[in-house]
Amino acid sequence: MKERISQDIKVALKNKETARLSTLRMILAELQHKEKEKGIPVDDDTACQILQSMIRKRKEAIEQYLKGARKDLAEKEQQEIHIIRTYLPEQLSEDAIREHARSTITELGVRGPQEIGKVMGVLVKKLSGQADGSTISRIVREELQKLES
Numbered sequence: 001m002k003e004r005i006s007q008d009i010k011v012a013l014k015n016k017e018t019a020r021l022s023t024l025r026m027i028l029a030e031l032q033h034k035e036k037e038k039g040i041p042v043d044d045d046t047a048c049q050i051l052q053s054m055i056r057k058r059k060e061a062i063e064q065y066l067k068g069a070r071k072d073l074a075e076k077e078q079q080e081i082h083i084i085r086t087y088l089p090e091q092l093s094e095d096a097i098r099e100h101a102r103s104t105i106t107e108l109g110v111r112g113p114q115e116i117g118k119v120m121g122v123l124v125k126k127l128s129g130q131a132d133g134s135t136i137s138r139i140v141r142e143e144l145q146k147l148e149s
Contacts, residue, residue, distance in 0.1 A: 001047045001087060002031055019076070023083040030054060048129030051088055055081050056132070089129045094139065097131050101143045113144040 005028050012021040030050055035042050042050070058077045065074040085091075092100075104122050108115075119140050124133060 001044055002028065002042070005031070005087065019079055020083055023080045026080075027051065027054070027084060027087065045128050048088055051084050052129070052132060055084055056134070058084075091132075092127065092130045094135065097127065097136060097139050098143065100127060101136070101140050105140075105143060105147070110144065110147070112148050113141065116140055116144055119144070 005024055009021060009024045009028065012024055031042050031047060034046065034050055058081050062074045062077045065071070065077065100123060101119065104119050104126070108118050108122065110119055116137075120137060123136050123140065127136060
């Protein structure tokens with residue numbers, strides 16, 4: 001992934017795409033920081049987790065900017081999210097996540113909401129890079145609530 005980003009940085013430089021260039025540099029810096037922190041190269045799964053974390057931070061920033069009536073900054077964050085998403089695998093629909101959640105609940109024999117940790121542990125690994133953790137959590141909670149009814 002780092003090689004692809006490096007190549008895209010060169011293209012963005014040539015095409016004078018300043019917003020894309022700054023976002024790509026930010027992504028590369030984040031990946032390099034994680035490598036230095038761990039002392040090993042970042043694999044694609046870890047890179048996906050880093051990118052999803054970057055998206056989550058930007059979504060939180062958008063909320064704050066909109067509360068502060070800074071639509072211009074919110075739009076900038078939204079553009080960054082769009083660029084970051086291009087490096088993530090295709091995201092699953094909520095219906096697909098729900099289907100995975102149901103099958104995992106059945107496989108594990110989970111009986112109710114108190115066992116959410118079991119389901120989340122399996123699903124987060126299974127859907128790594130394909131779905132946001134908060135979305136997975138919300139859907140799993142909904143499915144587990146149905147079991148209780």
